[in-house]
Every structure is written in structure tokens, then in C-alpha cells.
Amino acid sequence: MASEALATLDSLENRGYELDQSSALTVMKFFAKHGLLETSPDLEKCWYDEEEFVTEAKEIMVKPDLSLYDLVQLQPVEAAKLITCKEYSELARLVPWDRIKQIRHQWACVLHLLEKISRGFFWDWAIESFMELTKYRLPLEKLDVSSDGFWTNVIVKIAIWLTHDAILRQVQIMANDIVAIGVNRLNKQIDPDHIPFTYVNLSKMNNSRLFLSLQSLGHKFAADEYHPHNVSLKMIKNE
Structure with a gap:
């Protein structure tokens, strides 16, 4: 089917x-x-x-x-x-x-x-949703995403909200693929399971306020302080 x-x-x-x-x-x-x-x-x-x-x-x-x-x-x-x-x-x-x-x-x-x-x-549309949220200002190629780490939680949850929670399993799989994009782009001495937002290249971002909002909200995502069903896009924008 x-x-x-x-x-x-x-x-x-x-x-x-x-x-x-x-x-x-x-x-x-x-x-x-x-x-x-x-x-x-x-x-x-x-x-x-x-x-x-x-x-x-x-x-x-x-x-x-x-x-x-x-x-x-x-x-x-x-x-x-x-x-x-x-x-x-x-x-x-x-x-x-x-x-x-x-x-x-x-x-x-x-x-x-x-x-x-x-x-x-699913990869194409999950990434499109994520980039849409950041208004295409977050340099995705600079991100280091671990299948078990911080970024996985963040991207999975953001993408779920933007696709109405229909693709949880596939977005989780996409997170594994994103590893290939950024895994060799950052300082090799940093533990890839604990890459924080602060290691993203800010110089290429036009809106540092958006970045700081994502940074703050992202840590709350990872800590499960917010649940997907209780978070709206408005909350993300206003964080």
C-alpha cells in the first residue's frame, strides 16, 4: 500500500x-x-x-x-x-x-x-517544516544532530507540531539522517550527543533574536517542559 x-x-x-x-x-x-x-x-x-x-x-x-x-x-x-x-x-x-x-x-x-x-x-517535508519555522535563517548545514541527543528532541517536536503530529515515527528517522549533514562540521572535541544551540554559526543568521528564542525554547523541549499537544506555533514565536 x-x-x-x-x-x-x-x-x-x-x-x-x-x-x-x-x-x-x-x-x-x-x-x-x-x-x-x-x-x-x-x-x-x-x-x-x-x-x-x-x-x-x-x-x-x-x-x-x-x-x-x-x-x-x-x-x-x-x-x-x-x-x-x-x-x-x-x-x-x-x-x-x-x-x-x-x-x-x-x-x-x-x-x-x-x-x-x-x-x-518525509525527509523533504520535515526539513521544509523546520526551515519554515526558522524563516530559513537557521543554517541547518551547521547543526550537529545526534540520534540520541539534544537536537533530535528539538527537531522531532517542532516538526511534529508543524505537520499536525502525523509523522512522529518518520521525523524521528529523519533526525538520524540530519546527523550526516552536520556531524563533521563542528569542533571534533565536542561531545556530539550534547551539542548546544550556541555552537551554531550565528554570523550567518539575520535574526539573532529568533535564534535566542529557539535556544531557550529548545532546552525546554529537551527537558519535556512542553508537550507537543499543548504547544502552538504562536508560543514558539513569542518565547
Whole structure:
């Protein structure tokens, strides 16, 4: 279902259709409504390195030169170069899932592939929402975001509010991707799990007041003093 939806979007965009934020939100709500953003505890484990799964997945070919195991190991950007959304849709029907004996491996693999195909779409709109909030003045390329650190909490919560809480799981995944943008841009001696806002390059910002507001509010986000359902965009602007 997810791959078919994204394949349809690809087809429409190839024909000149331009997706706006309202339409993107509709897609996000579709994913949420049908449980396509759900995750499994197994996704937090190295299930794809378990010997039984490795043996089974290496014997299942999704393309003549690409096994299911190889596909699972690929980064989303690399996978997108080899498998289209349309091919993912066919994959869902053609992969002999019964050859993967453990149900938890089947389920974890399906969710993992779903994340791969949807990540690009959600990434673009999550970042757009974040940049919109900062009025495009916050130099995102200078941020150092840790998957377990301060910035993850901030960006996840901001993006949730701006997309009406429809993409919690995917925005969390996006936070991991943002690491690649800034991880090597700051002082290597700083603990990447505790990069504060003060290490962002202020010289490139036109509105230091906005920056200071985000800094103050951000620490409250990270401390869970504010809950997503109780915070409005007005509160963010007035902090």
C-alpha cells in the first residue's frame, strides 16, 4: 500500500504535478491512518545480522544482481538508485516471505523496507517544516544532530507540531539522517550527543533574536517542559 501510494505520487510528479504542503500532509495522514508509520521493537535490534535471517535473505533475489539481504543493508539513498517505488510495490507481492521462517524477521524486514522507500518523502517535508519555522535563517548545514541527543528532541517536536503530529515515527528517522549533514562540521572535541544551540554559526543568521528564542525554547523541549499537544506555533514565536 505504501509503495503503491508513493509510486503514484512519483508518476504524477513526472507528469508535472507539484505537491504542496497541504497535499503532502494528506499523504502523511494516509500513512498514519493505515498504520504505515508503526514500528517494531525488533527494529531497534540487529535482526538483520542474525545468522538465520542472513542465510534466508541471501537466497531471495529481488533483482538478478540484488538479494533481499543486500537491499536491507543498503542506505536509503543507495537503495533509491537501485529500486523504484513501483519496483518496491511489486516486491511486496513477489518476495516469497514464507521462506523467512521467523514471523518477527518478516515483520521487521517489511517495516525496514517501508522506511527506506518513505524516508525521502518525509525527509523533504520535515526539513521544509523546520526551515519554515526558522524563516530559513537557521543554517541547518551547521547543526550537529545526534540520534540520541539534544537536537533530535528539538527537531522531532517542532516538526511534529508543524505537520499536525502525523509523522512522529518518520521525523524521528529523519533526525538520524540530519546527523550526516552536520556531524563533521563542528569542533571534533565536542561531545556530539550534547551539542548546544550556541555552537551554531550565528554570523550567518539575520535574526539573532529568533535564534535566542529557539535556544531557550529548545532546552525546554529537551527537558519535556512542553508537550507537543499543548504547544502552538504562536508560543514558539513569542518565547
